[in-house]
Amino acid sequence: MGRLRRSRAHHARRDVQRGARTRVRTRDLDMIQLIDLDPKNRAALEAQPIDYEKPGLAQHYCVECAKYYETDAALQSHWRSKVHKRRCKQLREPAYTIEEAERAAGLGRETRQPPPPHQSSTTEMMSVLEGV
Numbered sequence: 001m002g003r004l005r006r007s008r009a010h011h012a013r014r015d016v017q018r019g020a021r022t023r024v025r026t027r028d029l030d031m032i033q034l035i036d037l038d039p040k041n042r043a044a045l046e047a048q049p050i051d052y053e054k055p056g057l058a059q060h061y062c063v064e065c066a067k068y069y070e071t072d073a074a075l076q077s078h079w080r081s082k083v084h085k086r087r088c089k090q091l092r093e094p095a096y097t098i099e100e101a102e103r104a105a106g107l108g109r110e111t112r113q114p115p116p117p118h119q120s121s122t123t124e125m126m127s128v129l130e131g132v
């Protein structure tokens with residue numbers, strides 16, 4: 001019998017169940033893209049005050065992944081990692097906004113053409129009026 005499983009099936013997704021847990025939930029991609037990647041907010045996130053509750057006293061933070069690291073070396077190696085590069089790629093796509101959702105539902109502020117006037121009914125009305 002040959003191999004039952006394909007090789008190279010993991011793609012650095014180590015633990016899918018862990019990623020679905022509420023306690024490891026991080027900021028959503030649109031929050032990062034629209035709020036955190038703004039240069040002003042980014043500078044504030046990268047220079048956080050010392051917080052004893054956070055890993056590494058909140059001194060080594062990856063803005064793209066919304067994740068704290070213990071040491072600067074860990075953060076540097078994270079920046080070279082596949083997980084971080086994939087995240088950056090996802091962030092380069094435009095975020096799904098409320099405007100787009102409303103456009104999909106037909107509620108947006110699109111410039112809509114007015115409906116064409118009903119020619120037949122108006123001509124009928126005109127003929128009726130002229131007949132009188």
Ligand SMILES: [Zn+2]
Pocket residue numbers: 062063064065066078079083084087
């Ligand atoms: Zn990262």
